[in-house]
Amino acid sequence: MRVILVDDEPLARDELRNLLLAEGIEVVGEASNAIEGMQQINQSRPEVVFLDIQMPRISGLEMVAMLDPERLPLIVFVTAFDEHAVKAFEEHAFDYLLKPVEQARLSKTLSRLRKSMGSTPDYSALAPQQLLKQLPCHRHDRIVLLPIDDVEYVTTRLSGVYLITRDGAEHFTELTLKTLEEKTKLLRCHRQHLVNPDRIAEIIHQEGGGADLLTRAGLNVPVSRRFLKSVKEFLGVLV
Template identity: 50%
Template sequence: MLNVIIVDDELPARENLRCLLESDPEICIVAECNNAMEAIREIHRHQPDVVFLDIQMPKINGIEMLSMLDHETMPRIVFLTAYGEFAVKAFEEQAFDYLLKPVEPERLNKTLYRLHNHCFSGNINQLKSINQKLNYIPCIGHNRIYLLNLDDVFYIASKITGILVFNETNQEYLTELTLRTLESKTCLVRCHRQYLINLKKLKEIRFNQTGGVEVILINDISVPVSRRYLKPLKELLGL
C-alpha cells in the first residue's frame, strides 16, 4: 500500500487525480492540500510514500516547496504541470516522475507501476542533492502566508505551540518548517536544542553566576545557549 498526498491549488485538478488514483486498490490518499504550507504540515504528519505535487502554485511553488522539506524523510515526488517545459526543471530537481495536466489514465498507470516497483525496493532518497538555500521563511497567517526575509529574522524557537519565528519587535510567526530544515537551509545557527539565532543580530554572550550562558541580541532579547553548542558558537565567532 502506498500512502499518497495530492497537492494542487486547483480543486478540479485534485478531484480528477483523486478519482484516477482511487481506481488503484494499493493507493491510500491520506491528505489533499491546496497550497505548499498545508502540504508541508501534512507531509510531516503522515510521512507519505509519494506526493503528487503541482509545480505552479501561488506564493510558494512546488519546486520551492521541496527545498523546505527535511531530505532525510523526503517522499517520492511526482510533479504535476500544465506546461511541458517545466518537465526539464522537474528532472533537474530529481523528481521521480512528472505528469502533464489534465492527467491521462494511461500515463498515470505507467507512473504507478514504477512507484509500486520502486518504493519498496529500498529506502532510496531521490532528492538528497537538492541543496537550494532559503531566501525567506514561509509562516502561517489568517488566510495568508507571510514570507519573512531572513534578514528580518532574529531567532527561532521550538515551543509546544510549534516552530516560532521572531523579528526585531519580538513578534512571533508560526512556520511549518522544522528546526533541522531551517538550520541546514539558512544562515541561522543553532545555539540550543530548541533555538536558532541570526548571528548578524548578536550583541553579546553573557555568562551568569550559576554557569548558564545566554546570547543577547541587538533588540535586547536573550536566548539560551546550551553547553553542547557553546563551543561551536564561539568558534564561528572566532573566539
C-alpha cells in the first residue's frame, strides 16, 4: 500500500507517519499544502492519501475538487473536528480519522483500505461543486492562486500544463487539462488547448477546416476541426 500524507502541521505528519510505519505501511511522500499534495499524487501515484481537511489557502476538500477523477486515490480525511462535526460527510467519505490519531482506530481504517484496493472512489458529494475561480500555480519558490479571468488560454506539453495570461506569461499548474475543462469555464478548442471564452476576440479560418482564435490580448490559439463546431455553437456563431 503506497501512501502519502498531506497536512500543514509537521508534528501531525510525524505522528501519523510513525503510526503507519508501526503498521508496516510505506509512506512514499509528504506534503505541507494542497499544491504540493497534488504534485505528489501526480508524481507518486499513491493508492491512499491521508488528507488534512483544514489547510491554509486551499482546504483538503477544495483539493479533492481539483484532482482528476481518473487519477483519484482512496482518501482518508484527517480532521481535528469533533465527531458531531464530521457526521455531515461521514456517509460520503471513504473514511476519516480524528486528531490525535489513535493506533487502534488507524488499524481499522487500514483494514478497510486493504479490502478496497482497486476500487474507484467518488467524492463528488464531498468536493465543492461550484466552478473553480482561482487556479493554483507554481511560480519560482511561491504558490500563486491565479484568477480564472486572467487566463487567456491553457496549453499542455510534455513538461506539463501551463496557463497563459494576458501578458503572455506562462504559469505551471498541477491541474490536469481534464480537470480544467470540467471544473472551470474554460472551453476545449483542441486536444492540447483550452481557451477562456470571455477572452475570444476573433475566429480566423484556416485551410483544411481548422481555425485560430485571436484572444483580446492578441494571442493566437489553435482550433482543431474536431472542436471548431462546438466552439462556434458555444459562442452563438452559426456560420
